[in-house]
Amino acid sequence: MQQYKMEMNDKLILVENLALSYWHNNVGVHSVKDLLTLRKNPFTLKPILHDVSFELDKGQSLGILGRNGSGKSTLLRAIAGIIKPQKGRVVVNGSIAPILAIGAGLELELTGFENIKLLLALYGQSKNMAEQINDICIFSELSHEVLNMAAKCYSAGMLARLAFSISLANDCDILIIDEVLAVGDKGFQEKCVQKIYELKSLGKTIIFVSHFPDEVEKLCDKALLLENGTIINQGNVNTICNQYRQLF
Amino acid sequence: MQIIARLYALSKRNVILRYKNSLVGFLWGFIKPLIYLLIFIVIFSAQFITVSNYVLYVTSGLIFWFFFSNLTAQSVQNIISSAGLIKAVRMPLILLPLSELLSELFNFLLTLMVYFVVMYWFGMQYSARLFLLLPCIVLFSCFSFGITLVLSSVNVFLRDVGILWNTIQPALFYLTPIAYPASMIPERFVFIIRYNPIYYFIQLVRTVLYESSALSWTIWIQCATLAMLSLSVGLFLFHKLKNQFIAAI
Numbered sequence: 001m002q003q004y005k006m007e008m009n010d011k012l013i014l015v016e017n018l019a020l021s022y023w024h025n026n027v028g029v030h031s032v033k034d035l036l037t038l039r040k041n042p043f044t045l046k047p048i049l050h051d052v053s054f055e056l057d058k059g060q061s062l063g064i065l066g067r068n069g070s071g072k073s074t075l076l077r078a079i080a081g082i083i084k085p086q087k088g089r090v091v092v093n094g095s096i097a098p099i100l101a102i103g104a105g106l107e108l109e110l111t112g113f114e115n116i117k118l119l120l121a122l123y124g125q126s127k128n129m130a131e132q133i134n135d136i137c138i139f140s141e142l143s144h145e146v147l148n149m150a151a152k153c154y155s156a157g158m159l160a161r162l163a164f165s166i167s168l169a170n171d172c173d174i175l176i177i178d179e180v181l182a183v184g185d186k187g188f189q190e191k192c193v194q195k196i197y198e199l200k201s202l203g204k205t206i207i208f209v210s211h212f213p214d215e216v217e218k219l220c221d222k223a224l225l226l227e228n229g230t231i232i233n234q235g236n237v238n239t240i241c242n243q244y245r246q247l248f
Numbered sequence: 249m250q251i252i253a254r255l256y257a258l259s260k261r262n263v264i265l266r267y268k269n270s271l272v273g274f275l276w277g278f279i280k281p282l283i284y285l286l287i288f289i290v291i292f293s294a295q296f297i298t299v300s301n302y303v304l305y306v307t308s309g310l311i312f313w314f315f316f317s318n319l320t321a322q323s324v325q326n327i328i329s330s331a332g333l334i335k336a337v338r339m340p341l342i343l344l345p346l347s348e349l350l351s352e353l354f355n356f357l358l359t360l361m362v363y364f365v366v367m368y369w370f371g372m373q374y375s376a377r378l379f380l381l382l383p384c385i386v387l388f389s390c391f392s393f394g395i396t397l398v399l400s401s402v403n404v405f406l407r408d409v410g411i412l413w414n415t416i417q418p419a420l421f422y423l424t425p426i427a428y429p430a431s432m433i434p435e436r437f438v439f440i441i442r443y444n445p446i447y448y449f450i451q452l453v454r455t456v457l458y459e460s461s462a463l464s465w466t467i468w469i470q471c472a473t474l475a476m477l478s479l480s481v482g483l484f485l486f487h488k489l490k491n492q493f494i495a496a497i
């Protein structure tokens with residue numbers, strides 16, 4: 001993916017004819033016979049995304065809308081380079097912050113502090129570790145007592161706070177948000193939205209998956225509507241959001 | 249540089265998770281072989297008086313066996329239990345089993361240090377020959393890592409592999425001459441040992457720790473071949489399967 005970096009300078013993200021399928025496991029207790037007789041391949045390919053193409057300029061923000069199971073989270077993972085596409089290509093001209101999803105990457109058996117250290121090391125650090133941990137403590141508003149607790153004892157909102165703060169700890173060009181804002185309390189939601197606007201005004205790109213078209217309209221310059229793994233429409237935010245509202 | 253930081257963080261996670269809420273923590277690495285050793289002394293030592301210095305014979309085999317058995321048993325579940333990380337973080341997936349190897353090696357080296365003292369009482373001689381343990385450990389690690397890669401990647405798609413492995417492990421233990429001398433096996437069953445790769449590594453360790461006869465090249469070459477074979481099969485399978493891990497976890 002990185003090798004295409006030189007090719008394009010103005011585009012931040014370029015996705016071309018992306019196709020992605022998952023192995024679907026047919027192995028079950030009732031299919032041992034099939035396995036033995038080899039009449040059926042135990043694994044079939046189940047297409048999740050097909051022929052997805054879009055591009056995004058620097059500083060633009062993209063909203064992704066679609067029904068449950070239309071492939072939004074999968075598309076985000078492909079953009080972030082977590083899943084390799086079978087066909088097509090994904091070119092990204094910048095650093096991507098870790099995907100923000102509810103409890104993403106948090107190890108429930110570890111304490112808050114242990115999680116912070118683990119994820120910072122895995123994501124790669126751009127700053128001094130102690131400084132970053134301090135930032136995370138301040139932004140998440142979680143007390144030291146809470147951060148010394150195992151993450152499995154956290155409430156959903158506390159997990160979201162921790163995940164959100166860790167993802168924001170690094171300076172990155174692209175921020176990917178997967179419908180995470182819904183669980184925080186009012187104070188934290190406002191703080192997050194404010195932070196997102198602040199990052200946007202700094203020229204960062206935000207890719208935003210949400211089921212609230214109003215939020216998407218406020219935040220994004222562009223949107224696309226996914227249905228069954230393909231883009232059925234993309235372009236102006238208001239048009240797309242209206243189309244999304246009419247789906248239901 | 250970043251790879252090292254990531255490996256360190258992941259290995260640390262493994263160690264923390266393994267000994268979470270455990271009273272003696274690391275000492276388990278030492279206690280497990282000790283318990284087996286005591287059992288064997290009680291049951292078998294009268295039986296195998298033909299083995300000179302039975303205690304050292306068993307100990308040298310046991311500590312290496314437990315390295316292998318702990319590593320494989322833990323890492324069978326490794327990919328599955330890291331589902332959260334795999335879905336959220338972009339990283340070379342090979343780091344996950346590799347970190348499992350590192351944390352088990354760390355555990356093993358601590359255990360080995362304790363047994364270095366203990367084995368002196370059992371009649372082990374301190375000599376320059378003990379440095380040969382280092383290449384032994386490297387070869388055995390490569391071999392075990394290969395097995396780990398196969399188990400952890402196939403287990404993602406067919407969970408039977410994990411269950412099967414946990415079931416046959418005790419059998420494998422008794423099919424390896426750890427508690428008894430290899431010479432005890434009847435002629436017609438010798439092939440079982442000949443096809444048991446772990447036997448060669450235990451044998452190799454014993455030439456360093458237990459025997460004092462001249463070293464032979466054949467066993468080193470056999471072990472190196474086995475290690476390379478296992479490692480290449482493991483790496484091949486892992487790279488074939490890794491892109492689809494996310495579909496099955």
Ligand SMILES: Nc1ncnc2c1ncn2[C@@H]1O[C@H](COP(=O)(O)OP(=O)(O)OP(=O)(O)O)[C@@H](O)[C@H]1O
Nearest residue numbers: 022048067068069070071072073074075494495496
């Ligand atoms: N591990 C998997 N194996 C097979 N299919 C999967 C797997 N994970 C997801 N899918 C399928 O991929 C499709 C897209 O899933 P995805 O999580 O991307 O949906 P989404 O658009 O994010 O939905 P939501 O709005 O509920 O978050 C779904 O049809 C789902 O069934």
Ligand SMILES: [Mg+2]
Nearest residue numbers: 072073074178
């Ligand atoms: Mg989703």
